[in-house]
Amino acid sequence: MKYITTVKGQEYVIEIDHDDQIVVNGHPYNVDFQQLSEGGVLSLLINNRSLEALVEPRNDAWEVLIHGELYTVTVQDERAYRLARARGSGPAVTGEATIQSPMPGLIVAIPVSEGAAVRQGETVVILESMKMENELRSPREGVVKRVHATRGATVEKGQPLVTIGDAAAQT
Amino acid sequence: MSSDQLLSRKFDKLLVANRGEIAMRVIRACHELGIRTVAVYSDVDRHSPHVRYANEAYPIGPAPARESYLVIDKLLEVARRSGAEAIHPGYGFLAERAEFAQACHDAGLVFVGPSPQAIRVMGDKQMARQTVAAAGVPIVPGTPPGLNDDELLATADSIGYPILVKAAAGGGGKGMRMVYRRDELPGALAAARREALAAFGDGRVYLEKLITEGRHIEIQILADVRGHCVYLGERECTLQRRHQKLIEESPSFIVDNDLRQRMGAVAVAAAQSVNYVNAGTIEFLVDRDKNFYFLEMNTRVQVEHPVTELVTGVDIVKEQLRIARGRRLRYDQADIKLNGWAIECRINAEDPYNNFLPSTGVISTIRLPTGPGVRIETAVYPGYEVTPYYDSMISKLICYGETRAEAVLRLRRALEEYRIMGVKTNIPFHQHMMDSHRFLTGQFDTRFVEERFSMDDREATDDLEAAIFATLVAHRQGQQASQIVARGTRDMSNWKWIGRWERMRG
Numbered sequence: 001m002k003y004i005t006t007v008k009g010q011e012y013v014i015e016i017d018h019d020d021q022i023v024v025n026g027h028p029y030n031v032d033f034q035q036l037s038e039g040g041v042l043s044l045l046i047n048n049r050s051l052e053a054l055v056e057p058r059n060d061a062w063e064v065l066i067h068g069e070l071y072t073v074t075v076q077d078e079r080a081y082r083l084a085r086a087r088g089s090g091p092a093v094t095g096e097a098t099i100q101s102p103m104p105g106l107i108v109a110i111p112v113s114e115g116a117a118v119r120q121g122e123t124v125v126i127l128e129s130m131k132m133e134n135e136l137r138s139p140r141e142g143v144v145k146r147v148h149a150t151r152g153a154t155v156e157k158g159q160p161l162v163t164i165g166d167a168a169a170q171t
Numbered sequence: 172m173s174s175d176q177l178l179s180r181k182f183d184k185l186l187v188a189n190r191g192e193i194a195m196r197v198i199r200a201c202h203e204l205g206i207r208t209v210a211v212y213s214d215v216d217r218h219s220p221h222v223r224y225a226n227e228a229y230p231i232g233p234a235p236a237r238e239s240y241l242v243i244d245k246l247l248e249v250a251r252r253s254g255a256e257a258i259h260p261g262y263g264f265l266a267e268r269a270e271f272a273q274a275c276h277d278a279g280l281v282f283v284g285p286s287p288q289a290i291r292v293m294g295d296k297q298m299a300r301q302t303v304a305a306a307g308v309p310i311v312p313g314t315p316p317g318l319n320d321d322e323l324l325a326t327a328d329s330i331g332y333p334i335l336v337k338a339a340a341g342g343g344g345k346g347m348r349m350v351y352r353r354d355e356l357p358g359a360l361a362a363a364r365r366e367a368l369a370a371f372g373d374g375r376v377y378l379e380k381l382i383t384e385g386r387h388i389e390i391q392i393l394a395d396v397r398g399h400c401v402y403l404g405e406r407e408c409t410l411q412r413r414h415q416k417l418i419e420e421s422p423s424f425i426v427d428n429d430l431r432q433r434m435g436a437v438a439v440a441a442a443q444s445v446n447y448v449n450a451g452t453i454e455f456l457v458d459r460d461k462n463f464y465f466l467e468m469n470t471r472v473q474v475e476h477p478v479t480e481l482v483t484g485v486d487i488v489k490e491q492l493r494i495a496r497g498r499r500l501r502y503d504q505a506d507i508k509l510n511g512w513a514i515e516c517r518i519n520a521e522d523p524y525n526n527f528l529p530s531t532g533v534i535s536t537i538r539l540p541t542g543p544g545v546r547i548e549t550a551v552y553p554g555y556e557v558t559p560y561y562d563s564m565i566s567k568l569i570c571y572g573e574t575r576a577e578a579v580l581r582l583r584r585a586l587e588e589y590r591i592m593g594v595k596t597n598i599p600f601h602q603h604m605m606d607s608h609r610f611l612t613g614q615f616d617t618r619f620v621e622e623r624f625s626m627d628d629r630e631a632t633d634d635l636e637a638a639i640f641a642t643l644v645a646h647r648q649g650q651q652a653s654q655i656v657a658r659g660t661r662d663m664s665n666w667k668w669i670g671r672w673e674r675m676r677g
Contacts, residue, residue: 001646005638012638016646024639033643040536040592042640051636054536054592055644062641067587068598071637075645103531104559129559130529132413133366137526157531 004081006074096165097139098148101155105129109151110162116144117167124162125149136161143167177286177448178276179396179497182256183207185283187225188246188271189261192548192567193472194221197259200488209253211246213239215558220550227253234560240264243274250280257281257495263562266471267294283495285470289445293468296339297377303465306444308437311456311464313379320360323378327356330380336360338367339375344414346370349381382458384616387411387466388423389454390438391479393490394447395500402435403483404509406475408454410604412527412620417597418604419475420514421482424575424613425461434463435504441468450476450491456617474517474567477546481513481571512575514582516601518549518566518589520557523600523626529563530595532556540588544571544581557594565596579605603629 005012015023022031032045044051054065064071076084108126112118118138125136145165149155186209187197198208198221210225215234222228229249232239239245241264250258258275260266260283269291275282284290293299297316304310314326316339327334327350336359338346346367348359360376368374386409394400407423408416426434438453445468452473454466476487485502494500521527534555539547549566557563570585572578583605586598603626604610609619 003642005642007634007638014642044640053640054590055640056535056592064637064640065590065592066633066636068589068602069631070595073637073641075642102528130563134528
C-alpha cells in the first residue's frame with residue numbers, strides 16, 4: 001500500500017508492502033513495529049533505532065506524541081489523496097477565515113468592528129476561560145466581514161466569533 | 172498571639188476543602204500522621220482521586236466553584252455531618268478568605284492556617300505594606316489605595332515610569348497592568364479596575380514602581396502557636412507568564428548565604444508583625460543590585476512548596492498539621508540546611524505553540540515519568556475532562572539533583588518520558604526552557620518568558636518518525652477493517668456486504 005502522509009505541511013510518500021520494511025520517499029527502512037497491550041503504547045525500531053510513541057485518532061487526523069512533542073499527522077492512501085486533490089481541497093490561502101472559539105468561555109471584549117481592517121496576528125477577540133483572559137488573533141490580513149458574538153456573551157467551543165475576508169471582495 | 176483568633180488542638184479527622192493535586196497532597200500528609208480525612212467534591216469531580224483516597228467523601232454541588240468549593244456553609248455542613256474537627260483549605264478557593272477562617276473558628280473547627288486577622292491584613296495589599304513597613308521590612312515605592320485617577324496620574328509622575336497598576340484585593344496577576352508612558356496610564360487604570368471588579372468585587376487599584384530586570388524570590392516560613400518562627404530558604408519563581416508562575420526552583424541562582432540570611436530575617440519579621448501562625452510565604456522582588464522589596468505574603472501553602480521540601484527535607488504540609496494541632500515547632504533556624512537543588516515545572520493544559528491558549532478536552536492517556544529524583548503531584552486520570560471551571564494545571568513535575576545541572580538534566584529526561592494525550596500541554600515549553608542558554612546560566616527576569624523567549628526557534632525533529640508511526644497505525648487499522656469486512660464473504664464484494672449490513676441496522 002502506498003500512503004501520502006502529511007506533517008506540518010510536509011508530504012511523505014510511504015510504502016508498506018511487508019511487515020518488516022517500509023519505503024519512505026524512496027528510501028527503504030527496516031522496521032519492527034509493536035503495539036503493546038499496555039495503554040496504547042507503540043514501540044518502533046527503525047533500523048534498530050528505538051522509538052516509543054502514543055498515537056490516537058482525532059478529527060480526521062492522527063495525533064502522535066514523541067519525546068514530549070505532539071504532532072498532527074494526516075494519512076491518506078493514494079486513492080483518497082487523488083480524490084482530495086481533484087476536489088481542490090489543497091491549501092487555500094484566499095477566502096474567508098472565521099475565528100472560532102477554541103473553548104467555552106466568556107467574551108470580554110471584541111476590539112474590532114465590522115468593516116475594520118486587521119493585520120495578521122492582530123487581536124480580534126478577548127475570551128475569558130479558565131480564569132484567564134485569552135487573546136484570539138486574526139489568522140490573516142483583511143477586513144472584518146462579520147462579528148458573530150457580543151461582549152459579555154457566553155460562547156461554546158467551536159462557535160464562530162469573527163469572520164475576516166478580503167478587503168476588495170464586496171459581498 | 173491573640174488566642175481568641177486561633178484554635179489549635181489535637182484533631183483526628185480533617186476535612187479537605189479543596190480538589191485536585193493539593194487535596195491529594197493534604198490527604199497523604201494526614202494519612203501519614205494517622206488523621207482520618209473527609210473529601211468534598213463537585214458534580215464533575217466524583218471520579219477524582221481525592222474522593223477515592225479520602226476516608227469519606229461528600230458531594231457539595233455543581234461544577235462552578237462558586238456553587239460548590241467556595242460555599243462556606245456547605246463545607247461547614249459536611250464538617251458537622253462527618254464529625255471533622257479541622258479544615259485544611261489547600262491553596263486557591265477559600266484558602267485566603269478571612270471570613271472562612273473565622274467561620275471555621277466560630278464552628279469550633281481548627282483552621283489549618285493563620286488567624287483570620289493575619290489573613291485579613293496580608294490579604295489587603297495596602298494594609299500588608301503598611302504593617303510590614305512598620306516592622307522594618309523594605310517595600311517598593313508606591314501609592315496608597317483608593318485614590319482617584321487624577322490623583323494616581325499625579326503621583327505616578329513623582330514615582331516615575333515604568334509603573335505597575337495593581338488591584339488592592341488582587342492576586343495571580345488579575346487587575347495588574349504595566350505602564351511605560353504617561354499616556355497609557357488612564358487606559359490601564361480602566362482595564363485594571365474592570366478586571367479587579369470582576370474578579371474580586373473590589374475595583375480599587377494602586378500604583379507601584381516597576382522594578383525592571385527584577386526577580387521574584389520568596390521565602391517559606393513556618394511558625395508555631397508559641398510565636399517560634401523559622402525560614403526554610405528561598406524559592407526562585409521568576410519564570411512567569413502573565414504573572415502565572417511556570418517554573419520554580421530552590422535554592423535561587425542569585426541568592427548567597429548572606430542574602431539568604433538577610434531575606435530570611437526580614438521574612439520572619441514580616442510574619443511576626445501579624446503574629447503569624449502556620450506555613451506562609453513572603454514574596455520579594457529582588458533587583459539586579461540584590462536589593463529586595465516586600466511584594467506580598469501568601470497566607471497558605473504554595474503550589475511550589477515541594478521544591479523547598481526536597482532541599483530542606485521538611486514536609487511542609489505535615490508541619491502545617493502539627494502546628495495546627497498545637498505542637499511546638501521541631502526545628503530551630505540552625506537545623507534548616509539546604510541540600511542539593513530542586514526545580515518544579517507546572518504542566519498546564521495549554522498550547523505553547525498557540526499563544527498558550529488553554530486546551531480543553533478529555534485526557535485519554537497518561538503515563539508519568541518515574542525514576543531517581545522525580546516527584547509528581549497530580550490528580551488527573553484517563554477520562555478526566557479539562558474544563559473551564561477549574562484552573563488548567565494538570566500536574567507538577569519536580570526534579571531533584573545534587574546540583575542544579577543534575578536537576579535540569581533529570582527534568583529533561585522526565586519531560587521526555589511524560590506521556591499525556593487528549594489535551595495539549597506546555598511540556599514542549601518546559602523542554603525548550605531546559606535547553607535555553609539563559610535558563611541554564613540563570614540569566615532571566617520576570618519578563619523573560621513574555622518578552623525574550625519564543626517557541627519559534629524550537630525544532631521538533633521527529634516529523635519523519637511521527638509520519639511513520641501514524642502511517643503504520645493507519646495501515647494496520649485499514650488491514651484489520653478489511654479483514655473484518657472480508658471474513659466469510661468470499662463470493663460477495665465488500666460493497667454488497669456493507670449494503671446488507673446497513674439494511675440490517677436500519
